[in-house]
Amino acid sequence: MLLTGAAVVTCIRDPEGRMNEEATLSADELTRYHRQMILPGLGREGQLRIRAARVLVIGMGGLGSPAAMYLAAAGLGTLGLADFDKVELHNLHRQILHDTPRCGMAKLDSALRSLSAINPHCRLVPHSQGIRAEDLPGLFADYDVIVDCTDNFPTRYMVSDACVLARRPLAYGSIFQYEGQASFFDPAQDAPCYRCLFPEMPEPGSVPNCAQAGVIGALCGIIGSIQAMEALKFVSGVGENLLGRLLVVDAATMAFRTLNIKRDLNCPSCSHNARIRSIIAQEYDGAAHCQNLDMARRDEISAADLQGLIETGHSPLLLDVRDPDECRLGMLPGALNIPLYELAGRLDEMEQSMPVVTYCHSGLRSMRALKFMRERGFKSVLNLRGGILAWIREVDPTMKAF
Numbered sequence: 001m002l003l004t005g006a007a008v009v010t011c012i013r014d015p016e017g018r019m020n021e022e023a024t025l026s027a028d029e030l031t032r033y034h035r036q037m038i039l040p041g042l043g044r045e046g047q048l049r050i051r052a053a054r055v056l057v058i059g060m061g062g063l064g065s066p067a068a069m070y071l072a073a074a075g076l077g078t079l080g081l082a083d084f085d086k087v088e089l090h091n092l093h094r095q096i097l098h099d100t101p102r103c104g105m106a107k108l109d110s111a112l113r114s115l116s117a118i119n120p121h122c123r124l125v126p127h128s129q130g131i132r133a134e135d136l137p138g139l140f141a142d143y144d145v146i147v148d149c150t151d152n153f154p155t156r157y158m159v160s161d162a163c164v165l166a167r168r169p170l171a172y173g174s175i176f177q178y179e180g181q182a183s184f185f186d187p188a189q190d191a192p193c194y195r196c197l198f199p200e201m202p203e204p205g206s207v208p209n210c211a212q213a214g215v216i217g218a219l220c221g222i223i224g225s226i227q228a229m230e231a232l233k234f235v236s237g238v239g240e241n242l243l244g245r246l247l248v249v250d251a252a253t254m255a256f257r258t259l260n261i262k263r264d265l266n267c268p269s270c271s272h273n274a275r276i277r278s279i280i281a282q283e284y285d286g287a288a289h290c291q292n293l294d295m296a297r298r299d300e301i302s303a304a305d306l307q308g309l310i311e312t313g314h315s316p317l318l319l320d321v322r323d324p325d326e327c328r329l330g331m332l333p334g335a336l337n338i339p340l341y342e343l344a345g346r347l348d349e350m351e352q353s354m355p356v357v358t359y360c361h362s363g364l365r366s367m368r369a370l371k372f373m374r375e376r377g378f379k380s381v382l383n384l385r386g387g388i389l390a391w392i393r394e395v396d397p398t399m400k401a402f
């Protein structure tokens with residue numbers, strides 16, 4: 001059962017960068033981990049490897065909740081956490097890191113609270129925002145395994161490509177309605193990558209997201225737990241990873257299938273002919289910063305398409321959610337200004353059935369406005385991708401913005 005080979009040994013580091021043979025486990029740790037340390041093949045050495053390991057979980061949602069909770073509980077030494085979204089009521093049926101009183105709290109803060117309570121020995125490293133997409137490979141190189149728990153294609157492709165560039169393994173998981181998928185990609189072991197399986201990103205809007213297709217929490221639990229298990233096997237040296245294999249779970253019938261994945265010799269990411277040599281934000285649907293990591297770039301309209309609607313007399317209601325100060329320099333024609341912080345109290349100024357396009361400076365606040373409005377029954381809301389900055393760039397360079 002013990003997995004041998006360079007991949008396992010080289011991934012293990014103590015804070016000084018090497019395996020500490022003299023390391024000891026405290027009485028608390030010995031008691032806490034006893035039931036897993038008596039597992040065949042794991043033992044004290046496996047536990048020390050887990051404690052020496054560094055794993056980054058991206059996304060504190062449906063998959064990230066069980067993944068991060070099991071990793072922390074198992075005694076992982078360093079757990080990086082990336083997210084920038086806030087907890088909302090409709091998250092709670094599946095995102096078990098969070099609870100009802102924490103609605104409105106940053107998911108990262110909620111995750112830190114839950115995980116530090118589960119295991120105070122685990123060092124938690126939050127990554128909230130401000131990391132450029134271009135810097136992802138450098139960030140990933142600081143970790144032994146990356147666990148992708150995001151829910152949108154641009155981020156998934158960006159994370160996979162960055163893992164290949166950083167030569168770090170990726171514990172992949174995704175769900176769609178009753179079906180879940182999981183695999184383990186490792187460029188350092190000559191294994192296929194995510195793009196060997198799915199070479200190009202689907203067109204925006206061509207695959208329904210969770211909000212449109214539906215999602216059930218227990219399946220998130222299954223797949224997120226598998227991702228945690230893959231990471232734990234890798235760092236502890238126990239078992240066999242899902243390298244070159246795609247696990248497909250049909251939760252409706254509980255059928256589990258494993259499909260073999262071949263390495264694509266012309267893979268755009270991991271082959272000798274790879275065209276992806278760096279992470280360029282614009283190539284991932286305009287994702288400028290990985291502060292967008294958990295912000296799906298879906299449900300959006302481009303500036304050019306919005307201009308087309310306006311010019312053909314089909315203008316939706318344009319809702320500017322910036323602060324009044326920001327609007328002084330210019331707004332879209334006919335737009336209504338309701339600052340995001342006033343939106344909850346002023347929803348009655350708009351008809352729920354009316355098509356609305358929300359916008360702000362760069363598209364982040366207005367995405368929150370969109371989510372908020374949909375929760376409150378607005379049927380037809382889109383977000384202007386890239387905000388007024390994109391409008392100025394693509395449609396009206398004479399306008400100004402802060």
Ligand SMILES: [Zn+2]
Pocket residue numbers: 192193194195196197264267268269270271
């Ligand atoms: Zn590949």
